[in-house]
Amino acid sequence: MSWIKVLSQSELPEGSRRVVRASGRSILLIRNKGKLWAIQSSCPHMAWPLQFGRLTGDEGIVCALHHSAFDLNTGDVKDWSPWPPVIGPMLQNVSRRKALPIYPARVQDGSIWVDVPEA
Numbered sequence: 001m002s003w004i005k006v007l008s009q010s011e012l013p014e015g016s017r018r019v020v021r022a023s024g025r026s027i028l029l030i031r032n033k034g035k036l037w038a039i040q041s042s043c044p045h046m047a048w049p050l051q052f053g054r055l056t057g058d059e060g061i062v063c064a065l066h067h068s069a070f071d072l073n074t075g076d077v078k079d080w081s082p083w084p085p086v087i088g089p090m091l092q093n094v095s096r097r098k099a100l101p102i103y104p105a106r107v108q109d110g111s112i113w114v115d116v117p118e119a
Helices: 088-094
Strands: 003-008 016-022 025-032 035-040 054-056 060-062 069-071 077-079 105-108 111-115
Touching: 003 016, 003 025, 025 111, 035 105
Parallel strands: none
Antiparallel strands: 003 111, 016 025, 025 035, 054 060, 060 069, 069 077, 105 111
């Protein structure tokens, strides 16, 4: 494991999000309802930023730009680009259905740590 200290715990208060860089990767940290997640900061569909995505009540995130939904715990796709009939099929063919990369994260000694594989 390659645990990297990315922030002080105080820099990511409850209910907040922040993009950090670690091992050459851009990672979105989310702290919500007592949980901490570290995910790839861009949607694997069209590489749009996820920091503006909507969190769901079932621990998911929905891309703000094309509405694909991902499970924050597993990275699994919950819903892939559910666009209207004319646009959806075209956009779904632009990029394959891919899971969202997630990274183990923890709070220890007042800091937030993320396990990021070498780039």
